[in-house]
Amino acid sequence: MTTKKEKKKPETANDKKRRTRLSPEIRRKQILEAALVEFSAQGFAATSISRIAQRVGISKANVYVHFSSKDEIFETLLRSLSSLGKTQGNWRQIEDAEDVPGFIDNLVDATYASFTPEALAILRLMISEGHRIPDVLAKWHEGNVSARAERQAIIDEQVAAGRMKRSPLTEHFQFAMTPFVYAGVAKLVFGDAATEEVERMKDTHRKLLHQLLEP
Amino acid sequence: MTTKKEKKKPETANDKKRRTRLSPEIRRKQILEAALVEFSAQGFAATSISRIAQRVGISKANVYVHFSSKDEIFETLLRSLSSLGKTQGNWRQIEDAEDVPGFIDNLVDATYASFTPEALAILRLMISEGHRIPDVLAKWHEGNVSARAERQAIIDEQVAAGRMKRSPLTEHFQFAMTPFVYAGVAKLVFGDAATEEVERMKDTHRKLLHQLLEP
Amino acid sequence: MTTKKEKKKPETANDKKRRTRLSPEIRRKQILEAALVEFSAQGFAATSISRIAQRVGISKANVYVHFSSKDEIFETLLRSLSSLGKTQGNWRQIEDAEDVPGFIDNLVDATYASFTPEALAILRLMISEGHRIPDVLAKWHEGNVSARAERQAIIDEQVAAGRMKRSPLTEHFQFAMTPFVYAGVAKLVFGDAATEEVERMKDTHRKLLHQLLEP
Amino acid sequence: MTTKKEKKKPETANDKKRRTRLSPEIRRKQILEAALVEFSAQGFAATSISRIAQRVGISKANVYVHFSSKDEIFETLLRSLSSLGKTQGNWRQIEDAEDVPGFIDNLVDATYASFTPEALAILRLMISEGHRIPDVLAKWHEGNVSARAERQAIIDEQVAAGRMKRSPLTEHFQFAMTPFVYAGVAKLVFGDAATEEVERMKDTHRKLLHQLLEP
């Protein structure tokens, strides 16, 4: 404990209002985190800077030290999120599977496991507030497209190698991801009430993929 | 009795707003229609009564003659929409098909045809603002569940009659609807940019159903 | 101003909302009565035409058939009330007493008996909203002054006749009315909580008058 | 109707409103002061936050920085006022008089001197808007009751000491305060038009007290 300068003010010992000064990067990150929670819970318009500041534990005005407007927060947030590219990260591991059944299981497990609250929050934001940032949306779309293309390439390889059965599904593998979106939306809209259904969906999903893809 | 009372504003444009007087039912409907557009485009919080009134062509105050609050408009709207039960109506016709291939085509066509702007608006509202009205949401869920059960029953029948091939899909036919939701969300988020993809999805969807269901 | 347009519309007979058509005088009276209740309970600004109409059992618009504005209702009301001249009516009876003790008792009884809810309502209106109608107030003041002069004359007579003891009180008899106002205000402000105190005041009032006036 | 061509905006360039920043305590006090004036002049409902803000010289929104609602302003105001306990403060000095005539003179002078505009404003508020805050009213009542008891005790002492003549008035000394309320109400309702009458009342009041209390 280094003795700081004696404050002449009779301090009430554990005052909550401790002014803490953090580096801009950290504060920005804190604010974006709080913003994600709030925006995704209430939507853009219904979220107030006040709430975000409160969640971070700073003053409203301080938010404006780090961002110049609510819009900027939103945009920065979505821009950063969209680069996350949800499942992309896992995809490498998925294809590490040694055989097709393993690949399918990896795919299904990894995909359904990616329903983190944060991912759902992003999905909700994209659906309900995406229109605010068309360029981000466009970029996200692009990202999706290329990720899709990548996945398709892998599948094509497998088919060419005779390890997967050719079918309309292998021609258009993105189709295999659709139940995933369904599950996400179900969770989004119905919350816990959807859990059971999603479980069942996952099961059917897996079975059908096995049936369709395995030679 | 000849006083015609031609109100003539000599100069300037005749922006003399003639008061139009309509029955409450019509006005309410107009307001709800406008509200659907606005709510679904901007969300609840970002939609102002002003905008709704403007869209209808009436004064803000007049909105309050017919609804007692913004919340009431929203609730009335969603309550009325949720009873629409999207595709239910068409389902009867779908199963009228004489054979399974016809049934599948009917199903796919009818389903993708139900992407009216209004239906998409409802979907968006349910996703982004559903939390405001948990009971409506619950009722909607119930409705969905029973519609699903009905569809399942029909499928079961077909399977029992040996006209459809049994598979994980026939066991859990709701799974066959998931690409539909995907397509809806794609349209919701990406708008016209999704058209092509949706078309392709529909095609794959149809082909796979044929492959999976026909004996 | 209003163009008449006789419309002979076939009346749907058994409508619950029986439109009753009353003579203007009766309606006006009804409206004024309702207005007194509302104005005095909530004050001018907090009273809505709606409430008045509701109390009468007619539509808002109908109020405007009989009065041209809220202000007019208020003014008409206060004008009519101020002419009531509270105790004036009783005063004749009071002085009918044969002797001074009887006169005093009559005076006290009659005065305290005049605390009807209506009289209190008027008092409250004069205090809280009188400023809206200075001329009515002035007229009321005048009325009070002359009533006071009349009373004073009677007292002077009694004193001259040696039936009342001369004192500062007989010189300025209005002073004898002050406890009355006190009691009124107490009732106004504290409602039932003041009842006991007012009773006691009346008693003291009576005793002191006896002591001061009787020779 | 009133087409005034008063457009005062062109010149006078320095309407650059300098933001003045004050401590909450001071602002709150300013707001409460302004609120007292406005509420008592127009009543609660007819007073707008706008007017209060204008009187203070700040923006409407700033009022809400210091109070959370109009009701809160009102309540805070009345609560603070009711604790003022009008004449209580002076009472000690009044009884400091060395003899009964001096006491009476002190009493009358102090009491009538307490008709400050502020005191009248409070009285008006209690009469016209007291019902909004029953608990404050009740507390005020209590305060009055105990002040009254205190005064009565002093009188009783004097009577016991033979320095005051026993009479219904000394038994119930609050009665001696009633002309005071009358005077207050007269001032409230008739304003300056009541001045003369109040003067005369004070004179009679003094004379009668002398006559009644001095042995």
Add this chain to the structure above:
DNA sequence: AATGAATGAGACTTCATTCAT
């Protein structure tokens, strides 16, 4: 960097009043 005070713009809502039947 941090914040409390301040504010303009705008949202919802109410209400006196008018219009047309």
Add this chain to the structure above:
DNA sequence: GATGAATGAAGTCTCATTCAT
């Protein structure tokens, strides 16, 4: 005379944003 529908004006309150310390 009576009324339901309609509206402009105004009121309370919120909020993103700025200012000054």
